[in-house]
Amino acid sequence: AQSVTQLDSQVPVFEEAPVELRCNYSSSVSVYLFWYVQYPNQGLQLLLKYLSGSTLVESINGFEAEFNKSQTSFHLRKPSVHISDTAEYFCAVIRGSGNTGKLIFGQGTTLQVKP
Amino acid sequence: SQTIHQWPATLVQPVGSPLSLECTVEGTSNPNLYWYRQAAGRGLQLLFYSVGIGQISSEVPQNLSASRPQDRQFILSSKKLLLSDSGFYLCAWSVPLREGGTGELFFGEGSRLTVL
Structure with missing residues (x-):
């Protein structure tokens, strides 16, 4: 069975510092x-996704994630965070074929950006 | 373009009262539909999913039920609410894998239910 582990429940960081959220x-x-x-009090929005091809994927607001098959990881990074990045981040996985199409989510990581 | 709406956005209900949360999707057909619950400080729990009209799969035993009376309508219900039903409920849709979907979910704005 598939599972997803987000290793940190909360990540506090100062504004303009780099951050990595592990998955x-x-x-x-x-x-x-x-x-x-x-x-807060909103639905989830897709930040980025890896389907195939290049193992490094990027979002429009400066986040990136790298698919590492050997380490079975998909860590999320941003070189310089803003106050507006404060939010909860969820990693999710789905088997590429032969399944019912259900995403499996991690428990979430709360990113707290401090001024 | 596709849109998803769910309502009401917030709801305060007494224990033992009924519940009905509604979700509709526009701009697509034959979507897979999902209901998730997010309890305070916890991750997302898949409650129900549906691959077609009248087809409902329940992921966890609980006090809730779901129905899909139309292709793009998904309803979450309860006959008698419990305190433990409080939480943030999210409806979502996806393109079926058999139609080229990747499993990517598109979420509604959420409905916050408080049971007192």
Whole structure:
């Protein structure tokens, strides 16, 4: 069975500092990987996704994530965070084929950006 | 373009009262539909998903039920609410894998339910 582990429940960081939110998954087959962001009292929005091809994927607001098959990881990074990046971030995985299409989510990481 | 709406946005209900949360999707057909619950400080728990009209799969035993009376309408219900039903409920849709989908979910704005 697939599972997703987000290693940090909360990550406090100062504005303009770099940040990494860690995500590991368990699956013996090919997967699609996603990062979602949730601002307070809102639904989830897709931040970026890895389906195939280049292992480094980027979002429009400066986040990037790298698919590492050997380490079964999909860590999210940003070189310089802003106050507006304060939110909850969810990593999710789905098996690439032969499944019912259900995303498996991690428990979430709260990113707290301090001035 | 596709849109998803769910309502009401907030709801305060007494224990033992009924519940109905509604979700509709526009701009697509034959979507997979999902109901998730997010309890305070916890991750997302998949409650129900549907691959077609009248087809409902329940992920966890609970006090809630779901129905899909139309292709793009998904309803979450309860006959008698419990305190433990409080939480943030999210509806989502995806393109079926058989139609080229990747599993990517598109979420509604959420409905916050407080049971007193």
